[in-house]
Amino acid sequence: MSISKTKSTRMSRRAFLGYTSALSFAAVLGQVHPVQAAEPVKGGHFVLGLKGGESTNSLDPALSASQVPFNILRGWGESLLNVAPDGGLEYRLAESVEATDDGQSWHFTIRSGVKFHNGETMTAQDVLKTMERHSNEDSKSGALGIMRGIESMSVEGSVFTVNLTTASSDLPYLLADYHLVIQPNGGMDDPTAGIGTGPYKITENEPGARHGFEKFADYWDDSRGHYDTYEIIVINDDTARAAALQSGQVNAINIVSPKTAKLFGRAPGISIETTSGRGHYVFVMHVDTPPFDNKDLRLALKYAVNREEMVEKVLNGYGAVGNDTPINDAYPLFDETIPQRQFDLDKAREHYAASGHDGSPIVLRVSDAAFAGALDAAALFQQSAQAAGIPLEIKREPADGYWSEVWNKQPFAASYWGGRAVQDQMYTTAYLSTADWNDTRFKNADFDDLLLQARAELDENKRKDVYGQMGRLLNEEGGLINPMFNQFIDGVSAKVAGWEANPNAEMMDGFIASKTWFE
């Protein structure tokens, strides 16, 4: 077993992947980022108005699923690593990572001297317990799926070791998942205690209404956590959220409606921050269910989508066209040579005729719960399909229960995917034959082989090539109709300095309260 080591608090993905190379340290040095132009100012009370909170929200990181719990977790908790805005990795509670050559064993050196909010010192043992809690069979964690490939975990001194069943060069990305914040004793005693190592302590917790935080005096990293206190107010109503920002009651809001973003951006003292991410608004077909088991029918539908029009009308231009794969250029190792599928009624007609479909209505199930504007998108789809002679019928479903009763159950439905940090994770989550959320029922042995091959491949160029093959396969054979990638649209008061675009998630990947300050 040969181990080579890289050590830095901040390194790019490219440098990171060079861990087997003797040159890796030099590569790290080449990646020094420019220092922020302005020095952060400390102090003040920051207020966030966020959509996506319910009075049912729990502080248990494992159960976090919507925007407000996500942003709360970013305040009080920390993971081993973060995915940086440029797709690289930032070391947080892990100080360094080493892997064996075969990519099957990973050693994380845990940062020393980091304190929990209850005064205890965070140890590698806490890390182990946290990972155990999220990965054991009884877990209800949203991160359970990504913990699957782990064979065993152990701790020796300050080193936390993960042994995988099959090689994965992306493990650090998986462990950067936002659910995996380190809790004292892994949260085994009280998962909802809200005690972590983050820059802010949680002081008030009224789910669905407001959450209060104050700066944690013993926080280890001076470059984060500039406000004295901050609070999150849950404002689910779009108009009320916008009014709160306009009237100065909150300093930033998430999910500005694309329909009003342009007008809203003209209001004084407010800037609209748009960030291209990996989220995509899609229609999913079950490739194992008639009539969608017919490749020609799937292609007919794919050609019948007017992607440009959808981006223009549904997203009001705040987005980009998709290419029937879940991957876009926000992912590392994206193959830009895959030809973009164009809106082509002739081809749609051709494939529809070749499919031999009996002309019975093809039912598409839709609700605005899938994504904002899903009904409009479906209506546009229906019109363009009609022009190609495809009898698409829209069935409107209730928003309540959409994710449990319609999505992943009905053979053709609207859906939304937030994307994942790396291609491997996205494909493993929803396109591998054995994936939990294979919402297109895509089971393709060649595709699975390629995925495993890419996972074990340490040469970047070769991996990129393999991902390119997978993208082409999915684009041609898959059940995913991906007309568009949306953007995160956040509204920020002009008083707030230090904003940086982060494609990983809204609100600077949830770090707005940690990384910004008042001018």
Add this chain to the structure above:
Amino acid sequence: MSFVVIKLVSQRIALGLLLLLAATVLIFIGTQILPGDVAQSILGQSATPEALANLRRDLGLNEPALNRYFSWLGNALQGDLGTALTNGKDIAESISGRLQNTLFLAACAAVVSIPLAIFLGLLAVRYRNRWPDKMISAITLATISVPEFILGYIVMYFVAVKLQWLPSVAIVRPDMSVFDRFEAVAMPVIVLTFVVLAHMMRMTRAAILNVMESAYIETAELKGLSAFRIIASHAMPNAISPIVNVVMLNLAYLVVGVVVVEVVFVYPGMGQYLVDHVSKRDVPVVQATGLIFAAVYILLNTTADIIAILANPRLRHPK
């Protein structure tokens, strides 16, 4: 005589309790027939079969429904509403804060709107079919016809965004002073007043006009009493029971039906709490809030009945 009153009142109260029991059955059945189950709803898109099975077992969803009903009813009678399935918080504790907020908002709105509605009603009778009557009717009917959230947005746009007089977010904090609380709820109170005004005002007007046809009013007029005095102290007492009924209905609405206003103004009351938990299939919370809402409704209506009995001697001797 007083024995009759006590008997009638206690009958009313007993009937109310019986009704409440019937409501618990309905609430329980209602929560059972919701599609989907709580485990699925909690985990949402990120549900894996293992996680689902684990959660279902932990939540005790495998027990028979009848057992769950009786154990729930028994606990509720002892004041134990259980813990929320979704976030593990004690329901009684979570509700008490929210219920206080709701009652505070309802009380503020009631204190403004009820006297205003009755006064406007009296005024409308005094100037019936003349311009003050028509104007009062036109304005109040207009405000009741506009959906609450639009009224909310209009008030918010002018008062909070343009003039910046009042906060658009009616968030209340435990450490707030009473004055700050009044300021926080001012905008929702304005909107709620607009919403409930017309109903009470129109009922007051109609009930009093009905009485105004009576012979004794003519007598009062012939005695030379002033028009307003006749309306307020001779006609009004005989019109009290329909007015009280409508006032109670509106009070009940202010407690249980203001979810839209709560959402628009981000007010942490009971309505939003209930809606969130319904959408997550958090059955114990839905049952608990349902129970409280039913109790409030029944209590207010029973109160209206009792006031009507006390105010109207004829009701004391039912045939």
